[in-house]
Amino acid sequence: MNIIVCLKQILDPEVPARDFRVDSDKKEAVRGGAALVTNIFCENALETALQLREKTGGKITALVFSPESGEDSLRKAMAMKADEAVLVLNDGHPNPDPLAVAQALAAAIRKIGSCDLVMVGRESGDWGVGQTGGLLAEELGFPSISFVDGIESGPDGLTLNRQTDTGSEKVSASTPLVVTVTNNEFNVPRIPKTRDIMMSARQPITKWTLDEIDVDAAAVRAGGDYYEIVDLEIPVREINCEFVSGDTLEERVDQLAKRMVEVIQAL
Amino acid sequence: MHVITILFSNSGYDRAAQGVVGAGRALATAYGARLSAVVVGQDNPGMNSQLAAAVDEVIVAAQPELAEYQPETFLAALTSICRELSPVALLFGNDTWSQEIVPRLAHRLGGSAAGDGIELSVVDGAVRVRRSVYGGKAVATIALKRSPAVLWLRARAFDPAPETGSTAEIRQVTPELPAAPATRIVERKSEQSGEARLEDARVIVSGGRGLGGPEPFADLQELAGMIGAQVAASRAACDSGWCPPSWQVGQTGKKVAPGLYLAVAIRGASQHMAGISDAKVIAAINIDAEAPIFKHCRFGIVEDYKKVVPLLKEKLAGMKG
Ligand SMILES: Cc1cc2nc3c(=O)[nH]c(=O)nc-3n(C[C@H](O)[C@H](O)[C@H](O)COP(=O)(O)OP(=O)(O)OC[C@H]3O[C@@H](n4cnc5c(N)ncnc54)[C@H](O)[C@@H]3O)c2cc1C
Ligand SMILES: Nc1ncnc2c1ncn2[C@@H]1O[C@H](COP(=O)(O)O)[C@@H](O)[C@H]1O
Numbered sequence: 001m002n003i004i005v006c007l008k009q010i011l012d013p014e015v016p017a018r019d020f021r022v023d024s025d026k027k028e029a030v031r032g033g034a035a036l037v038t039n040i041f042c043e044n045a046l047e048t049a050l051q052l053r054e055k056t057g058g059k060i061t062a063l064v065f066s067p068e069s070g071e072d073s074l075r076k077a078m079a080m081k082a083d084e085a086v087l088v089l090n091d092g093h094p095n096p097d098p099l100a101v102a103q104a105l106a107a108a109i110r111k112i113g114s115c116d117l118v119m120v121g122r123e124s125g126d127w128g129v130g131q132t133g134g135l136l137a138e139e140l141g142f143p144s145i146s147f148v149d150g151i152e153s154g155p156d157g158l159t160l161n162r163q164t165d166t167g168s169e170k171v172s173a174s175t176p177l178v179v180t181v182t183n184n185e186f187n188v189p190r191i192p193k194t195r196d197i198m199m200s201a202r203q204p205i206t207k208w209t210l211d212e213i214d215v216d217a218a219a220v221r222a223g224g225d226y227y228e229i230v231d232l233e234i235p236v237r238e239i240n241c242e243f244v245s246g247d248t249l250e251e252r253v254d255q256l257a258k259r260m261v262e263v264i265q266a267l
Numbered sequence: 268m269h270v271i272t273i274l275f276s277n278s279g280y281d282r283a284a285q286g287v288v289g290a291g292r293a294l295a296t297a298y299g300a301r302l303s304a305v306v307v308g309q310d311n312p313g314m315n316s317q318l319a320a321a322v323d324e325v326i327v328a329a330q331p332e333l334a335e336y337q338p339e340t341f342l343a344a345l346t347s348i349c350r351e352l353s354p355v356a357l358l359f360g361n362d363t364w365s366q367e368i369v370p371r372l373a374h375r376l377g378g379s380a381a382g383d384g385i386e387l388s389v390v391d392g393a394v395r396v397r398r399s400v401y402g403g404k405a406v407a408t409i410a411l412k413r414s415p416a417v418l419w420l421r422a423r424a425f426d427p428a429p430e431t432g433s434t435a436e437i438r439q440v441t442p443e444l445p446a447a448p449a450t451r452i453v454e455r456k457s458e459q460s461g462e463a464r465l466e467d468a469r470v471i472v473s474g475g476r477g478l479g480g481p482e483p484f485a486d487l488q489e490l491a492g493m494i495g496a497q498v499a500a501s502r503a504a505c506d507s508g509w510c511p512p513s514w515q516v517g518q519t520g521k522k523v524a525p526g527l528y529l530a531v532a533i534r535g536a537s538q539h540m541a542g543i544s545d546a547k548v549i550a551a552i553n554i555d556a557e558a559p560i561f562k563h564c565r566f567g568i569v570e571d572y573k574k575v576v577p578l579l580k581e582k583l584a585g586m587k588g
Contacts, residue, residue, distance in 0.1 A: 013538065020537075022401075029401055029405070098370070098380075122519065125538075127400050128399075128402070128518060130370075134368075134371040135374055138370075144371065145450055163363070164455075165362050165464075165521075166458070166464075166513060167511070168456045168513075171450055172453050174450075177450070182519065183502065185506055188506055226379045227379050227381060230410045234406075235405070237563075238562045239562075239563065239565065241562070242567075243556075243566070243569060249578065252568055253575055253582055254582050256568050257582035260494065260527065260550065260583075264469075264526065264527055266526075267470075
């Protein structure tokens with residue numbers, strides 16, 4: 001099975017709210033001292049792919065569309081034991097819209113060639129768009145399933161487990177297929193071994209420019225014509241917390257219980 | 268001109284569906300357009316007639332093949348229905364199915380999609396959506412450049428639609444469906460924490476990684492039972508396997524709006540808070556006075572939950588009697 005896992009490099013989402021700033025002219029977060037990291041759901045996707053490969057064999061190609069910095073995400077994917085790495089260099093708009101991204105990724109996937117399963121995260125931790133999987137499926141003409149958290153391969157194709165609002169569903173699917181992956185307790189990304197991290201630094205990465213894949217490079221560089229961010233702001237909503245008082249723990253918990261009941265009775 | 272709300276008949280005309288129709292009416296008014304409701308799934312006559320009082324036309328697709336949700340089949344049905352109506356906007360709720368369908372339907376119709384909308388407006392004839400980004404640390408306004416605008420909304424953030432005062436026509440359609448879809452949902456499992464949906468819960472008690480294991484969730488459930496609350500969790504608690512993924516509240520979990528949200532051993536990361544921005548009162552039990560959760564709390568206690576929860580149960584039991 002040939003699996004392609006798409007990884008997005010983003011500003012570290014763990015930056016606490018108090019340190020977070022935006023540039024409202026550029027309509028982007030200010031990077032400041034924050035690190036660039038691989039989006040967590042992409043790592044959940046890679047982990048799911050690695051577990052599938054352990055059972056069925058096959059090849060995993062990690063694919064990133066980003067500036068040169070995206071190489072770090074690919075190195076980490078190789079350290080986690082992806083087989084191959086492809087970087088499509090974004091030398092245009094810093095935040096292309098989701099259709100432009102999907103078109104670039106689809107063109108890269110076609111150029112990579114044989115592909116049975118495309119895996120992406122359910123959404124990215126920066127813009128939280130949640131559309132790349134669906135748009136990619138349409139660009140490639142593949143069916144797709146969202147919120148997958150486990151994949152088994154059998155003689156009749158794939159069996160997916162996916163999360164729903166109320167629980168879960170089992171889905172049987174043939175390939176080729178696009179899935180978006182969400183988190184559960186079984187796809188927490190593995191920590192690469194030190195030795196594998198060192199080896200990953202020497203592994204080859206295939207690099208393509210937008211002009212080397214079959215995409216409208218000018219349109220992607222311009223950021224696409226799907227949608228545009230027209231405003232970005234930080235909402236202010238902090239309130240003063242009243243810490244319950246009392247001399248003993250018992251008194252304080254009594255206060256807590258009273259406040260809770262007050263609120264509930266007023267509902 | 269048409270604004271269309273897309274609803275699934277299995278959930279009925281619930282609060283979420285009402286919110287979607289409410290948003291649809293506001294958008295239709297801004298455009299001077301007609302508001303239609305497309306209802307897909309097993310025929311639900313009760314829902315159709317409720318809708319007939321709130322929209323200008325009800326379009327029902329209820330072939331046997333649509334009795335249960337299947338992604339490729341529903342997508343094909345909606346594509347064919349919407350193509351015929353050439354709408355300016357299509358509105359969905361924030362359920363799993365809607366989120367799955369929206370980008371693909373937008374692509375098929377040559378439109379633009381956006382998700383998790385909390386506010387809509389029309390500027391120069393194009394739809395703009397406000398949505399929370401950067402894990403809830405910022406809010407963006409997005410202008411959609413293609414038509415139709417295909418959106419899924421944080422449905423309960425929108426007021427229900429007023430009744431029109433007349434009864435809209437209910438029209439059955441039978442869109443063409445793919446013969447052999449490449450994916451098939453073969454089994455469905457439900458793992459709710461109670462009967463009611465978390466989204467509709469009036470009171471929620473939620474546990475985080477600070478609980479340290481699965482057992483304390485049983486205590487939280489007992490506590491919740493005493494005050495008519497549902498139990499929820501942070502992503503860290505779900506990822507640890509202490510509770511089912513469907514309990515997760517946050518940016519990528521449930522968006523809840525209870526009157527009271529009690530966060531127990533939850534730090535208050537922005538991605539968690541993104542799920543409770545509509546809660547009326549937030550309260551917390553946390554051992555760390557500097558935990559960001561307290562920045563959002565009306566009241567709270569800085570203490571080990573292991574000491575607080577048993578006492579709290581005692582107090583609440585006493586107050587009941
Ligand atoms: C893209 C993305 C999406 C995400 N989506 C979500 C989401 O939907 N929902 C979500 O919840 N998170 C989400 N997260 C994760 C989020 O960033 C946090 O990592 C997570 O919410 C932390 O969970 P927590 O507060 O339970 O754990 P921790 O951060 O580990 O905090 C534990 C808290 O418990 C307290 N504590 C410890 N021991 C005790 C004790 N004995 N008594 C009382 N208090 C104690 C500590 O002081 C601390 O405040 C997302 C992250 C990303 C990057
Ligand atoms: N620039 C990118 N390069 C590679 N994969 C991406 C890129 N952007 C989005 N993706 C994939 O699409 C998923 C969802 O992202 P989004 O639709 O932007 O929320 C991510 O988790 C990635 O798997």
